[in-house]
Amino acid sequence: MIELMQEQDTYSAVFARMETETLDGGPEALLSLRKDAMQHFEELGFPTTKDEQWLYTNVSAIAKTTFCPATRPDVAVDAATLERESFAGCGFHRLVFVNGFFASELSDTTELDDKVTVISLTDALKQQPDTVMAHLAQYADYKTHAFAALNTAFMEDGAFIHVPKGVVVDKPIQLLFITVPNNETSNEPIVVHPRVLIITGESSQVTVLESYVGLGEQVYFTNAVTEIALGENAVIDHYKVQRESTKAYHIATMQLNQQRASNGASHVTSLGGDIVRNNINVVLDGEGCNCNLSGLYIPRGKQHVDNHLLVDHAKAHCDSREFFKGILDDDAHAVFTGKIIVRKDAQKTDGKQTNRNLLLSDSARVDTNPQLEIFANDVKCTHGATIGQLDDDALFYLKTRGIETEAARSLLIYAFASEILDEIKIEAVREQVNNILLDRLPQGDRFRGFKGLQ
Amino acid sequence: MPRSFKNEKDPWIQMLEIKNLHACVEDNEILKGVNLTIKAGEVHSIMGPNGSGKSTLAQVLAGRDTYEVTQGEILFKGKNILDMEPNERACEGMFLAFQYPVEIPGVGTAYFLRAALNAVRKHRGQEELDAADFLEYVKDKMSVVDMDAKLLQRSVNEGFSGGEKKRSEIFQMAVLEPSMAILDETDSGLDIDALKIVADGVNSMRNPERSFLVITHYQRLLNYIVPDYVHVLIDGRIVRSGGKELALELEEKGYSHINAPMAGSTA
Ligand SMILES: Nc1ncnc2c1ncn2[C@@H]1O[C@H](COP(=O)(O)OP(=O)(O)OP(=O)(O)O)[C@@H](O)[C@H]1O
Ligand SMILES: [Mg+2]
Numbered sequence: 001m002i003e004l005m006q007e008q009d010t011y012s013a014v015f016a017r018m019e020t021e022t023l024d025g026g027p028e029a030l031l032s033l034r035k036d037a038m039q040h041f042e043e044l045g046f047p048t049t050k051d052e053q054w055l056y057t058n059v060s061a062i063a064k065t066t067f068c069p070a071t072r073p074d075v076a077v078d079a080a081t082l083e084r085e086s087f088a089g090c091g092f093h094r095l096v097f098v099n100g101f102f103a104s105e106l107s108d109t110t111e112l113d114d115k116v117t118v119i120s121l122t123d124a125l126k127q128q129p130d131t132v133m134a135h136l137a138q139y140a141d142y143k144t145h146a147f148a149a150l151n152t153a154f155m156e157d158g159a160f161i162h163v164p165k166g167v168v169v170d171k172p173i174q175l176l177f178i179t180v181p182n183n184e185t186s187n188e189p190i191v192v193h194p195r196v197l198i199i200t201g202e203s204s205q206v207t208v209l210e211s212y213v214g215l216g217e218q219v220y221f222t223n224a225v226t227e228i229a230l231g232e233n234a235v236i237d238h239y240k241v242q243r244e245s246t247k248a249y250h251i252a253t254m255q256l257n258q259q260r261a262s263n264g265a266s267h268v269t270s271l272g273g274d275i276v277r278n279n280i281n282v283v284l285d286g287e288g289c290n291c292n293l294s295g296l297y298i299p300r301g302k303q304h305v306d307n308h309l310l311v312d313h314a315k316a317h318c319d320s321r322e323f324f325k326g327i328l329d330d331d332a333h334a335v336f337t338g339k340i341i342v343r344k345d346a347q348k349t350d351g352k353q354t355n356r357n358l359l360l361s362d363s364a365r366v367d368t369n370p371q372l373e374i375f376a377n378d379v380k381c382t383h384g385a386t387i388g389q390l391d392d393d394a395l396f397y398l399k400t401r402g403i404e405t406e407a408a409r410s411l412l413i414y415a416f417a418s419e420i421l422d423e424i425k426i427e428a429v430r431e432q433v434n435n436i437l438l439d440r441l442p443q444g445d446r447f448r449g450f451k452g453l454q
Numbered sequence: 455m456p457r458s459f460k461n462e463k464d465p466w467i468q469m470l471e472i473k474n475l476h477a478c479v480e481d482n483e484i485l486k487g488v489n490l491t492i493k494a495g496e497v498h499s500i501m502g503p504n505g506s507g508k509s510t511l512a513q514v515l516a517g518r519d520t521y522e523v524t525q526g527e528i529l530f531k532g533k534n535i536l537d538m539e540p541n542e543r544a545c546e547g548m549f550l551a552f553q554y555p556v557e558i559p560g561v562g563t564a565y566f567l568r569a570a571l572n573a574v575r576k577h578r579g580q581e582e583l584d585a586a587d588f589l590e591y592v593k594d595k596m597s598v599v600d601m602d603a604k605l606l607q608r609s610v611n612e613g614f615s616g617g618e619k620k621r622s623e624i625f626q627m628a629v630l631e632p633s634m635a636i637l638d639e640t641d642s643g644l645d646i647d648a649l650k651i652v653a654d655g656v657n658s659m660r661n662p663e664r665s666f667l668v669i670t671h672y673q674r675l676l677n678y679i680v681p682d683y684v685h686v687l688i689d690g691r692i693v694r695s696g697g698k699e700l701a702l703e704l705e706e707k708g709y710s711h712i713n714a715p716m717a718g719s720t721a
Pocket of ligand 1: 479502505506507509520553
């Protein structure tokens with residue numbers, strides 16, 4: 001307990017110092033929001049495995065490490081890296097952040113429709129403080145979630161996206177978060193608190209991709225919060241491809257609030273990170289919503305990946321689907337918690353949860369808990385979870401046709417993943433994840449260029 | 455009369471020699487000393503009651519490691535194959551048409567079969583085929599069993615009807631051109647039209663360098679695929695062998711009359 005207090009004290013001290021210096025920009029309301037969040041963080045402290053929401057994910061390594069706030073890095077991101085990471089040639093609109101700081105020289109929103117706003121959060125707070133403050137921290141709950149509180153207190157910069165009523169954004173908007181060592185000589189672990197706010201108007205449509213990339217193998221901490229206010233009858237496809245350094249900590253909260261008849265989708269690919277937690281919270285706050293959450297995690301070594309989903313069916317006639325798959329090797333550990341709450345008035349709810357895990361080694365471990373809390377009586381909810389190894393019968397069948405063991409294993413692993421890869425509708429992104437997967441498979445090269453092994 | 459085929463140049467005129475083969479699963483002995491020799495070009499049939507070990511024998515021949523071979527040997531074209539992986543045996547020309555073909559979701563049939571064919575071709579020192587050449591190559595083979603080309607686009611066996619699965623097995627055999635094909639109840643569950651198609655497919659592949667081991671419960675199949683020899687497997691042993699007329703006898707009298715007199719002599 002005492003130790004924990006000290007861990008929080010570090011953040012408190014930093015907050016006190018920064019409060020008068022760097023954080024004092026922007027509207028008055030923002031500073032009081034930060035102070036309130038800091039106060040809540042001090043009260044909450046870092047969660048422990050005694051906390052029901054954190055039973056299987058131990059964040060003491062994060063709590064114990066002293067991270068220094070990132071400063072604007074003096075290390076440049078080279079052109080080749082940018083080209084690779086930003087899907088050059090695909091014409092995505094993009095904002096790039098290096099160690100949390102907006103890098104306007106690397107960003108490109110020139111092709112964007114005038115009616116759509118895609119700017120850094122800092123700029124947004126200057127240009128339209130009232131709109132931003134009306135939404136910021138209104139969805140992601142920092143009063144009970146320590147990491148959201150920490151982000152809210154310390155958020156440095158991030159993205160602000162506004163898609164007005166009726167507007168369909170042609171190309172995906174990419175938010176590229178790159179983390180590099182603070183400067184070339186320092187290996188000091190840094191912490192970055194990226195913040196994303198997306199507001200969409202009635203009947204609008206947009207696709208957003210958040211890419212997290214760690215250059216190098218250093219220890220750092222990404223503590224991200226994304227809030228999405230999805231308007232009536234609006235559509236959003238949200239993707240996250242997380243490729244942090246394998247020593248990094250990545251804790252992220254995505255809060256999606258959906259209005260009537262809206263259609264929200266989120267897909268999370270977890271590849272990097274030492275301790276990874278994706279909180280994905282959805283509130284279906286109007287009738288007739290559709291929500292589709294999917295994800296793929298491929299931990300190996302000692303990686304720990306926790307996907308923590310909460311879908312709150314607040315209104316009637318909404319459909320939600322959770323579909324997550326994991327492939328675990330070595331000593332990896334994965335956690336899946338998929339909770340569906342169906343409120344008293346949410347009749348005709350259709351909720352479906354599926355979590356499938358493939359274990360490639362005897363020491364890999366999965367804890368999966370689909371949970372249903374149902375207070376309405378006319379609903380349809382199903383859940384299913386599986387943890388298994390490669391199918392021996394299938395392996396044997398492939399081998400009797402001449403296919404070598406390694407290739408047969410790769411084929412089956414790839415087939416297992418391909419179903420979830422198909423959930424990625426942006427071709428370039430699907431290709432990116434596909435290639436990373438193939439790089440990891442023995443003889444994966446054989447499958448390159450095939451779509452779904454057809 | 456069994457056909458006899460002699461080819462002096464051919465070093466593996468004995469296609470398959472199974473000598474005193476014993477196999478267990480978890481201390482439970484299933485094959486209890488099987489002896490069987492198949493010459494190049496011959497068609498042998500194995501019949502026997504449920505649970506007598508027919509599929510076990512087929513799977514052991516193909517290299518399934520669930521079964522532990524505790525005694526005996528298997529020579530394929532003169533080579534001991536007991537230490538070979540299933541894929542190595544396949545590359546050497548062994549093929550098993552499964553009694554219950556496995557569904558493999560997410561793996562397209564065309565992709566799978568090209569990977570298989572290329573593995574075998576590579577082993578034979580032939581050039582690997584690209585997707586276009588492969589499609590050209592399989593066109594003929596599909597006609598062997600009148601297989602619907604659409605099945606190539608689907609996942610391996612997934613959602614195939616029973617008949618489609620069996621046809622697909624024979625189609626795969628036609629593609630891989632094995633020298634020793636084991637067909638485990640490929641006829642079961644087929645209607646007469648499908649049975650004829652499958653049998654025609656097999657017959658079209660009969661040649662002096664290729665042997666077949668046809669496992670079946672039904673004499674009906676043997677009207678179409680006429681065997682040189684018929685063997686009866688009961689409780690892990692071949693208790694009787696004969697020509698194709700043995701199948702007719704079994705059809706008429708069942709296994710019980712065979713079992714009784716043989717029991718003493720094989721115990
Ligand atoms: N993997 C296994 N584990 C345990 N027992 C097995 C296994 N495989 C086969 N057996 C047992 O071995 C015996 C022979 O089975 P097998 O499948 O070889 O019979 P079969 O002659 O093919 O029967 P059928 O005509 O019904 O196909 C059966 O008693 C079966 O239960
Ligand atoms: Mg059988």
